[in-house]
Amino acid sequence: MMNNAWRWLVRILRAAVPLVLLAGGIASLAYGVARHTAVVSVEQEIEIDLAAPPGMEFPGVEGGAPGFGPPGFEPGMAAPDFPPPFLQLPPELSKVKEKVIVSEPSSELTLIREVTFGGVVRLDTGVLWRTYTGDPPSLCPT
């Protein structure tokens, strides 16, 4: 009985290094899959609507004090158009496209997929930068 136990202990000790390494490998794999992220920045084109959102009105028209609102407005009158017609933009100018930099965390699995086609690079500033917008490239640059 003691002999058997001793034999098993020796076997486990012999396997200690591989077991520790295996546990480390599994832990690394699990951490990489489940938790590890990195912030990746990308330039995106967004559309900004310059038209006043619906429901906006001159400040103070709802029973506000005299002096607020457009010229000639008295408290109790129907709310005037906002902004006044001469300040309203024509529809073709009411929306503009702007390029903005968006930073968001990417999981390691996403990063692995992205490096396979050169989708992420590191800039000199240390920022991780996504090299494409829209459809990813099909091949890596090398």
Place this chain on the structure above:
Amino acid sequence: MAPMAKGNSIPLSARLARWRAWVQGAFLLVWLDPLGVRLHMVCSPVFHCYSCPLALFACPIGVLANFSALHLVPYVALGTLVVIGVLVGSFICGWVCPFGFLQDLIGRIPTRKFELPGWMGYGRYVVLASLVLAIPYFFGEEHPLFFCRVCPAGALEAALPHTASTAMGGAGIVWPSAVKMAVFGLVLAAMFFTWRPWCTVLCPLGAIYGLCNRVSFLFLKFHPARCNDCDLCRRLCRYHGSSERRGDDMRCIRCMECTRCSAVTLSHVFESERREV
């Protein structure tokens, strides 16, 4: 007739070794993405370029190099390599790797084979430390010696098919990098005159698995008590692994040919010590 080690009979491991080419062929079908599902967020344990039109998984060495360039720790790639390496060591090289299979096939062409000196095996660690880790880390992926820019597997599996497809599609041909093609040409030529030149001299993945040979659960064990200096194990070894008569040699690809000699057996850590004294 060559002398044999005492009590020699063909063990199971040696009988399995005869099926190695079939096992390699079967794994090749797996790596070539037969179902068309590209799982490029997962690292494979083998050397197979992810830009190959048929690659199922991501290449672990490509991921290591790219993550080094991004200054990120590649937990998934490291975890994959450590788990596989600790379980089976360089069995992956001998039985699973498609680039190793290609070298084995070309090596069967009957030409005179030269044995490379053992110290050249350290070239793999130089490649791993410099081209895969240091150069990407300090100079980024634009450097001409960034590993993927010189990788012969990338040249064969990705650059050449891509060039061919653009040429056949009538689009302008984008020629692969000259350095990459030169490295591929040299490695290809060497395959005719030595067994597995890439694996034994330059492969960074083989370097990692070679290190794991020292600690893996499965290992090849040399029994000095059974040896009668017949030299059979050395003559059976094409890859300079058992020439030192140590089953956990870092250059061994565990093809198991040497287990035809009874002085070398396939073993595991729960069964026996790595070395007999």
